[in-house]
Amino acid sequence: MTTPELQQAYSQAYGRPAEKIFFAPGRVNLIGEHTDYNGGCVFPCALSFGAWLLLSRNSDNVLRFRSLNMTDTYEIPIDAIRPQGNRAWCNYALGCIDIIMRRHPEAKLMSGYDLLYYGNVPAGAGLSSSAAMEVVTARAFTEEMDRKGAELPCGYTDDKAYRTELAKISQLCEREYAGVMCGIMDQFASAQGKKDHAIYLNCDTLEFEHVPVKLDGIKVVITNTHSPHHLDSGAYNDRVRQCQTAVEQISKVRPIKHLAELSEDDWAQVESAITDPIAKKRARHVVGEVARTAAAVEALKKGEIAYFGELMTASHVSLRDDYEVTGLQLDTLAEAAWQVDGVLGSRMTGGGFGGCTVSLVKDEAIERFKAFVGKEYEEKTGLKADFYVAEIGDGVMRLH
Ligand code: ADP
Ligand code: MG
Numbered sequence: 264m265t266t267p268e269l270q271q272a273y274s275q276a277y278g279r280p281a282e283k284i285f286f287a288p289g290r291v292n293l294i295g296e297h298t299d300y301n302g303g304c305v306f307p308c309a310l311s312f313g314a315w316l317l318l319s320r321n322s323d324n325v326l327r328f329r330s331l332n333m334t335d336t337y338e339i340p341i342d343a344i345r346p347q348g349n350r351a352w353c354n355y356a357l358g359c360i361d362i363i364m365r366r367h368p369e370a371k372l373m374s375g376y377d378l379l380y381y382g383n384v385p386a387g388a389g390l391s392s393s394a395a396m397e398v399v400t401a402r403a404f405t406e407e408m409d410r411k412g413a414e415l416p417c418g419y420t421d422d423k424a425y426r427t428e429l430a431k432i433s434q435l436c437e438r439e440y441a442g443v444m445c446g447i448m449d450q451f452a453s454a455q456g457k458k459d460h461a462i463y464l465n466c467d468t469l470e471f472e473h474v475p476v477k478l479d480g481i482k483v484v485i486t487n488t489h490s491p492h493h494l495d496s497g498a499y500n501d502r503v504r505q506c507q508t509a510v511e512q513i514s515k516v517r518p519i520k521h522l523a524e525l526s527e528d529d530w531a532q533v534e535s536a537i538t539d540p541i542a543k544k545r546a547r548h549v550v551g552e553v554a555r556t557a558a559a560v561e562a563l564k565k566g567e568i569a570y571f572g573e574l575m576t577a578s579h580v581s582l583r584d585d586y587e588v589t590g591l592q593l594d595t596l597a598e599a600a601w602q603v604d605g606v607l608g609s610r611m612t613g614g615g616f617g618g619c620t621v622s623l624v625k626d627e628a629i630e631r632f633k634a635f636v637g638k639e640y641e642e643k644t645g646l647k648a649d650f651y652v653a654e655i656g657d658g659v660m661r662l663h
Contacts, residue, residue: 264315264331264381264383266284266662266663269281269284269315269317269379269381270284270317272331272379272381273317273319273379276329276377276379277319277327277377277379279319280319281317281318281319281379281663282318282319282320283317283318283319283403283406283661283663284315284316284317284661284662284663285315285316285318285399285402285403285659285660285661285662286313286314286315286316286399286659286660286662287313287314287394287395287396287397287398287399287402287453287454287658287659287660288309288310288311288312288313288395288452288453288456288656288657288658288659289309289310289312289313289314289384289390289391289392289394289395289453290307290308290309290310290390290391290394290448290449290452290453290456291307291308291310291390291483291485291612291619291621291653292305292306292307292448292452292612292613292621293306293307293308293461293483293559293575293612293621294306294552294555294556294559294574294575294578294610295552295553295555295556295559296552296578296582296586296610296611296612296613296615297502297548297549297552297582297586297588297614297615298466298523298549298552298553298556299446299447299448299466300446300466300503300506301506301521301522301523301549301553302465302467302520302521302522302523302524303465303466303521303522303523303549303552303553303556304463304464304465304466304523304553304556304557305448305462305464305466305556306461306462306463306464306474306556306559306560307448307449307451307452307461307462307464308452308456308460308461308462308476308483308653308655309452309453309455309456309457309655309656309657309658310384310390310653310654310655310656311653311654311655311656312383312384312390312651313382313383313384313395313399313453313656314380314381314382314384314392314395314396314398314399315380315381315382315399315662316378316379316380316399316400316403317378317379317381318376318377318378318379318403318407319376319377320374320375320376320377321374321375321376321377322374322375323375324340324341324342324374324375325338325339325340325341325375326338326339326340326341326344326357326360326375326376326378327375327376327377327378328352328353328356328357328378328380329378329379329380330352330379330380330381330382331379331380331381332380332381332382332386333352335351335352337351337353339353339357341372341374341375344357344360344361345357345361346358346439346440354436354440354441355393355396355397355400355436355437355440355441356378356380356396356397356400357440358397358435358436358437358439358440358441359397359400359401359404359432359433359436360372360400360404360408361436361440362432362435362436362439363401363404363405363408363417363432364408366428366431366432367405367408367417367418369409369410369411369418370405370408370409370410370416370417371408371410372404372407372408373407373408373410376407380396380399382395382396385487385649388487388488388489388618388619389612389613389614389617389618389619390485390613390618390619391449391452391453393437393441393443393449394433394437394449394450394452394453395453397432397433397434397436397437397450397453398429398430398433398450398453398454398658398659399659400433400436401429401432401433401436401454401659402429402454402659402660402661403661405417405425405428405429405432406661423455426454426455426658426659427451427454427455427469429450429454429659430447430450430451430453430454430455431447431450433450433453433454434446434447434450437450444499446466447466447469448464448466451464451466451469451471452464452658453658453659454658454659455471455473455658456655456656456657456658456659457473457657457658458655458656458657459475459476459477459655460473460474460475460476460655461473461474461476461563461655462474463556463560467521467523474560474563474564475563475564476563476655477563477566478568478623480625480626480627481568481607481623481624481625481626482623482624482626482629482652482653483621483622483623483652483653483655484621484622484623484624484629484632484650484651484652484653485612485619485620485621485622485650485651485653486596486600486619486620486621486622486636486648486649486650486651487618487619487648487649487650487651488592488593488596488617488618488619488620488640488644488646488648489646489647489648489649490592490616490617490618490644490646498588498616499614502545502586502588505539505541505542505545505546506522506542506545506546506549508537508539508542509522509537509539509542509543509545509546510522510546512536512537512538512539512542513525513533513536513537513546515536516533516536517529517532517533517536522546522549522550522553523549523550523553525550525553526550526554527550527551527554529550530546530547530550534546534547544584544585544586544587545585545586547581547585548581548582548585548586551577551581551585552578552581552582555574555577555578555581558570558574559571559574559575562574568607568623569607571607571608571623572606572607572608572623573607573608574608575607575608575609575610575621575622575623576597576601576608576609576610578610579593579597579609579610579611579620582610582611582615583597586615588611588614588615588616589611589615589616590615590616590617591643591644592617592640592644592646593611593615593616593617593618593620595639595640595643595644596609596611596620596636596640596648597609597610597611597620599635599636599639599640600620600622600624600632600636602635603624603628603631603632603635603636604628604631605624605625605627605628605631605632606622606623606624606625606628606632607622607623607624607625608622608623609621609622609623610622621653629652632650633650636648636650637650
């Protein structure tokens, strides 16, 4: 939808145009999967699709929530902000407003608001429609609740620090209001994204670097399994625990805090200390993935795109065999992609078990890729895949 179309929808909903419009993107992780909670780096980029928020103040002291993607609407008094039951979608926004006020005591809601959301990230596909919605809300309400009228809200003088704070507010919202014990990658990418750059991010220290993504004649193609990402909290928590077991057993021979501290040479020396075979496989993935992610960033900087693609494929194999978070849908997509001439690499992205794959495909091979992968996928799973040629976009912004 264009901005005028969104304004029209807002006027239809609330009888007047919106005072302000904000946008925040979804994201895709190019490589570095299940490294974040092991002290390692990830390498996501922001997409050109995401969530829009249109708002105006009202004089009724209530927050009215509408979304063009949802039928449920909510009306919450501004002095009764707390998590709503029944998996209410407004939690992803309400939590941000609450957390801004808790982290910034000088921030205050000075009126009610009439809010309209719209998103074009396929929901539940692992491309972080939830982070887009949180970050757009955090961006808008840090500005609205700031009473000093400085250039950046909340007393920030540095844009990068401000954007990191938006990511932190959004992550806390997802944890406390949506009950998802997520890391910070998704919100960070949505807040700090930069057009045609990926973000090499250490999720532990929040140090990061924007790395140019120059892909002459090659596109990043996202393929949606349309099988919701069911890395349920049980499977996720199991992986976290298994990695912890590996850290404890390795620490008997070499004290470490995180698996990401180990190079592949270190691994050869310490792996025999892990007696639990499952924990050993999980740790092997993490150590390998941390090294692959660093190598992928170097390859991109040198323009070695073919090698970058090989590392993506190796990442999928490791997630399939050692981390065991792929499953029939993701494996079918990746394995079909590897057979297509003109595909440089393909892997699952996100938590696993469903969601999307990300592939590097030569321009001339894109139609062939869609036809072959789509056919194989339907034959093997009975599901239809969807394809998006990704554009790497900027992070959260005010549009109007
Ligand atoms: P994803 O992988 O897309 O982030 P999640 O399950 O984490 O999947 O988040 C999806 C949820 O986020 C939706 O069920 C809804 O509650 C909320 N959401 C995302 N985008 C919107 C939107 N545009 N309008 C209303 N709610 C949204
Ligand atoms: Mg999400």
